[in-house]
Amino acid sequence: MKPIITCMLAGLLACLCLTASATVQPAERRTTLTAFASEAQLSALFKSWQEQQKRRDEARRAQPSGQASVPMADQNVAGVAPPAPAPAAAKAEAGAASESVTNTQTTGVDEGGIVKLHGKHLVVLRRGRLFTVALGDAQLKPVAAIDAFGPDSAPGRAWYDEMLIWGNTIVVIGYSYAGGGTELGLFDIDQDGGLRYRSTYHLRSNDYYSSRNYASRLIGSQLIFYTPLYLNPRASDPFAAFPGLRKWRGPGQSGEFRRIAPATRIYRTDDELDPWAGLALHTVTVCELARPEMDCQATAVLGPPGRVFYVSAQSVYVWTSNWRRVAGESRTESAVFRIPLNGSAPSALKTSGSPIDQFSFLESEDGHLNVLLRANGRGEAMWAAESSRGDVALLRVALESFGDGRDSAPVERYRRLPGVTGYSVQNRFVGPYLLYGSGASWGRAQDRSETSVHVLRWATPTPTQTLALSHGVDRIEALGLHALVVGANAADLHFTSIRLDDSASTAFRYVRADAAQGETRSHGFFYKPQTAHDGLLGLPVRAGGQTGARQLREPSAAVVFLKNSGLKLSEMGALDATPGANQDDACRASCVDWYGNSRPLFIGSRVFALMGYELVEGTVETFGRGTHIRETRRASFAPGSQRLVR
Numbered sequence: 317m318k319p320i321i322t323c324m325l326a327g328l329l330a331c332l333c334l335t336a337s338a339t340v341q342p343a344e345r346r347t348t349l350t351a352f353a354s355e356a357q358l359s360a361l362f363k364s365w366q367e368q369q370k371r372r373d374e375a376r377r378a379q380p381s382g383q384a385s386v387p388m389a390d391q392n393v394a395g396v397a398p399p400a401p402a403p404a405a406a407k408a409e410a411g412a413a414s415e416s417v418t419n420t421q422t423t424g425v426d427e428g429g430i431v432k433l434h435g436k437h438l439v440v441l442r443r444g445r446l447f448t449v450a451l452g453d454a455q456l457k458p459v460a461a462i463d464a465f466g467p468d469s470a471p472g473r474a475w476y477d478e479m480l481i482w483g484n485t486i487v488v489i490g491y492s493y494a495g496g497g498t499e500l501g502l503f504d505i506d507q508d509g510g511l512r513y514r515s516t517y518h519l520r521s522n523d524y525y526s527s528r529n530y531a532s533r534l535i536g537s538q539l540i541f542y543t544p545l546y547l548n549p550r551a552s553d554p555f556a557a558f559p560g561l562r563k564w565r566g567p568g569q570s571g572e573f574r575r576i577a578p579a580t581r582i583y584r585t586d587d588e589l590d591p592w593a594g595l596a597l598h599t600v601t602v603c604e605l606a607r608p609e610m611d612c613q614a615t616a617v618l619g620p621p622g623r624v625f626y627v628s629a630q631s632v633y634v635w636t637s638n639w640r641r642v643a644g645e646s647r648t649e650s651a652v653f654r655i656p657l658n659g660s661a662p663s664a665l666k667t668s669g670s671p672i673d674q675f676s677f678l679e680s681e682d683g684h685l686n687v688l689l690r691a692n693g694r695g696e697a698m699w700a701a702e703s704s705r706g707d708v709a710l711l712r713v714a715l716e717s718f719g720d721g722r723d724s725a726p727v728e729r730y731r732r733l734p735g736v737t738g739y740s741v742q743n744r745f746v747g748p749y750l751l752y753g754s755g756a757s758w759g760r761a762q763d764r765s766e767t768s769v770h771v772l773r774w775a776t777p778t779p780t781q782t783l784a785l786s787h788g789v790d791r792i793e794a795l796g797l798h799a800l801v802v803g804a805n806a807a808d809l810h811f812t813s814i815r816l817d818d819s820a821s822t823a824f825r826y827v828r829a830d831a832a833q834g835e836t837r838s839h840g841f842f843y844k845p846q847t848a849h850d851g852l853l854g855l856p857v858r859a860g861g862q863t864g865a866r867q868l869r870e871p872s873a874a875v876v877f878l879k880n881s882g883l884k885l886s887e888m889g890a891l892d893a894t895p896g897a898n899q900d901d902a903c904r905a906s907c908v909d910w911y912g913n914s915r916p917l918f919i920g921s922r923v924f925a926l927m928g929y930e931l932v933e934g935t936v937e938t939f940g941r942g943t944h945i946r947e948t949r950r951a952s953f954a955p956g957s958q959r960l961v962r
Contacts, residue, residue: 346719346720346722347663347718347719348661348663348719348720349583349584349585349653349661349662349720350583350584350585350586351582351583351661352580352582352583352584355578355579357579358582362549362554365549365591366549366550369549415919416433417432417433417842417915417919418839419839419841419843421674421675421838422628423629424629425534425535425627425628426533426534426535427530427533427839428477428478428479428489428530428531428532428534428541429478429479429480429530429839430478430479430839430913430915431479431915432479432480432481433481433919434481434486434505434509435507436450436451437450437459437509438451438917438926439481439486439505440926441464441479441488442909442929443901443907444463444464444465444471444474444476444903444904444905444906444907445461445462445463445464445955446460446461446462446486447460447461447929448461448505448509448510448511449509449951449953450509451919451922456931456933456949456950456951458952458953459508459509459510460509460510462503462513463904463905464488464501464905464906465488465516465905466501466515466566468566469516469564469567470567471904471905471906472904473493473494474491474493474494474495475490475491475905475908475910476488476489476490476499476905476906477489477490477525477531477906477910478490478530478531478532478911480532480539482536482537482539482606483537484504484505484506485502485503485504485514486503486504486505486511487500487502487503487539487605488501488503489501489531489532490906491523491524491525495518495564496518497518497519497520497521497522498520498524498531498541498543499516499517500518500539500610501516502514502515502517515563516563516564517561517563517564517610518561518564518573519543519559519560519561519612519614520545520557520559520561521543521544521545521559521599522544525697525910526700527699527700527702528673528675528696528701528838529624529625529673529674529701531543533627535629535657537605537606538602538603538604538605539602539604539605540602541600541601542598542600542632542634543559544597544621545557545558545596545599545616546594546595546596546621547595547618549591549595555575557597558597559599559614559616560573560574560576561573561574561612563610576601576614577597581613581614582615582617583615583616583661584617584618584619585651585664585720586720586721586722587721587722589618593638594620594638595618595620596620596623596636597616597617598617598634598636598653599614599615599616600616600632600634600655601614602614615655617634619651620636620638621636621695622638622639622670622694622695623637623695623696624670624695624701625674625696626671626674626676626677626679628677628678628679629657630656630657630658630679631654631656631657631679632654633652633655633677633679633685634653635653635667635670635671635687636651636652636653637649637650637670637693637695638650648668648669648670648691650667650669650670651664651665651721652665652687654685654718663718664719664720664721665713665717665718665719665721665724666723666725667724667725668711668725668730669690669692669693669707669709669711670689670690670691670694670704671687671688671689671693672688672690672693672701672704672741673696673701673743674696675742675743675744675792675838676689678745680774680775682775683714683715683716684712684714684775685712686710686711686712686750686774686775688708688709688710688733688743688750688752689709689711689730690705690707690708690741691705691706691707692704693705702739702740703739703740704739704741708732708733708734708736708752709730709731709732710730710731710750710772711730712729712731712774713725713726713729733770733772734782736770737754738755739754740754740755740757741789742792743792744793744799745774746792746794746798746799746816747794747816748773748816749774749799749816749820750771750772750773750774751769751771751799751801751814752789752792753768753769753788753789753801754767755788755790755791755803755804756788756790756803756804757864762788762806763806764785764786764788765786765787765805766784767784767787767789767803768782768783769783769801770782771783771814771816771820781819783821783822784822785803785812785822786810786825787808787810787812788804788805789801789803790802790804790833790864791803791833791855793841793853794843795813795851795853795880795883796845796848796851797816797848798813798814798815798883799813799814800812800813800843800853802855804832804833804860807829807860808827808828808830808860809827809833809857809860810825810826810827811825811827811878812824812825812826813825813880813885815883823884824883824884825885826878826885826887828887830860830861831859831860831876832857832860832862832863833855833858834856834857834858834866834867834873834912834914835856835867836867836912837911839911840856840912840915841854841916842915842917842918844918849881850879850880850881850882851879851880852878852879852880852888852918852923852936853916854878854916854917854918854923855875855876856872856876856912856915856916856925856927857873857874857875857876857890858870858872858874859873867909867914868910871927871929871930872913872914872927873892874927875890875891875915875925875926875927875932876889877889877916877923877934877945879942879943886942886943888936888942888943888944888945889944889945889946890945891924891925891927891934892947893927893928893930893932894930894950894952899954901954901955902955902956913927913928914927923936923945928954929952929953929955930951930952930954931951931953932947932950933947933948933949934947934948935948
């Protein structure tokens with residue numbers, strides 16, 4: 317069996333001495349993962365697992381009553397390979413919105429969200445419907461509304477979570493339990509903000525929902541998203557769970573799924589896979605939106621079910637982790653897989669530990685992958701990112717060291733870091749620095765008057781700095797070349813700017829009394845730079861002491877706006893929601909705001925606050941010694957309302 321990394325759950329750094337570097341002679345070293353050569357080879361693997369299960373069942377039946385069952389074989393479990401987006405990433409196409417209103421992780425890589433800009437119209441996805449609002453020079457005018465699903469469909473078992481726009485095409489991305497996986501709804505939008513349903517497609521997948529990550533990305537006209545597919549080795553037809561695409565043609569007329577991942581696009585390492593410990597096809601699908609009909613290709617990798625995925629401007633990464641008991645001992649086995657966006661074959665490394673979420677990754681311009689790790693993580697399934705634990709380390713490894721998955725990341729490429737208390741950790745790469753700390757996230761804020769954020773340069777071995785804070789770390793964002801830490805202490809919300817020069821230091825702290833974050837997701841925040849040192853920022857808020865989970869059912873009470881002047885923060889004011897505006901909207905689908913419902917929006921020189929079904933505009937004015945925001949108009953686009961504009 318090939319050597320792998322095995323780590324005790326007790327701690328990440330304590331196990332690094334067990335790391336096997338899997339030395340392979342240069343002449344033998346393969347630089348990419350291996351795909352199955354044919355459908356017959358892939359079928360033979362599943363047949364061998366079925367025969368193994370048959371022998372296990374026969375042995376179990378032959379045992380005297382009361383005896384323990386036959387133990388599983390002590391098999392090595394290889395990590396998975398990531399998804400492979402097919403063609404090279406295209407550059408932004410003409411006709412796409414020229415200005416982003418989404419707080420994305422990577423420049424040039426758009427993320428599925430609840431609000432996008434199309435020309436002079438905002439497009440909003442909420443509670444199973446699409447809305448457009450015209451941004452006139454002196455008015456806000458609701459224009460159109462349409463169900464976010466096809467006519468004659470039964471959307472009660474579907475969730476419509478994300479939206480992306482390319483040219484005049486809106487893509488609504490959701491999950492349909494009735495449809496068998498990811499649902500892609502295509503809509504046309506015209507220059508007047510009119511909406512027209514075009515078609516619906518289903519991609520076979522298991523539920524991809526994450527409390528932090530987003531399923532979809534858009535690079536040029538290519539829609540890229542990750543979905544897992546969990547396999548049952550006992551199934552009579554395992555291929556019935558493989559990646560597939562079908563076009564919805566109405567009730568009872570959708571037809572069968574067409575496979576979009578042949579055996580030659582399914583990868584694995586040469587390690588033995590243990591189907592009885594859990595098995596998944598980690599799938600990345602790339603759909604070309606520039607063609608009249610949806611055209612998708614998928615690449616999948618067999619591996620254990622735990623996963624975190626990240627999309628850089630160059631590659632897609634999937635980090636897999638698996639936990640098993642071997643000889644009475646708990647072990648974790650992990651691997652990271654890299655799929656370049658230029659169409660070349662995926663590669664992999666065996667690893668140790670687990671990233672917290674997608675923000676734990678940075679593919680840096682110097683040709684390295686940098687990842688913040690904890691000893692134990694549960695991947696990115698629902699609320700799993702909020703429960704990582706154990707020791708902390710930074711893995712920094714050259715991309716050229718990725719290969720066929722037999723090699724392990726060398727022990728010396730892991731850097732031990734100060735630990736954190738608590739499970740809900742926030743982390744972010746900002747320029748040459750990495751920042752991390754813990755807070756309350758979706759829960760209720762506690763007394764955090766003595767806490768800290770850790771700051772280090774990820775490319776150099778200089779000591780980690782620990783900066784004292786008087787609040788938790790519930791959000792870390794970039795302020796140009798510097799950083800912002802947002803967090804609660806009891807019933808107050810704190811904003812601390814962090815100066816990132818030759819060393820890191822706290823610069824300024826602003827406290828908004830009796831306030832809590834109205835949104836926990838990264839898209840809830842936006843920073844609009846005005847110069848290299850100054851800018852405006854916005855964040856939804858609600859009353860102090862309330863849990864982050866309130867965002868699932870209620871719009872934020874307001875969006876607060878701050879002015880950044882050389883890292884000095886001052887409040888400009890807030891745009892408030894209308895009290896009692898959360899009315900019965902006759903919701904038919906997706907009636908929980910899993911992705912939140914409130915956003916600050918900066919469009920040109922204009923400033924807006926989206927809160928539920930309200931859009932409020934404010935004017936930024938400078939008088940006296942300060943900068944202030946004053947409400948100028950608002951519009952309601954709630955279903956069934958009179959859509960009053962004032």
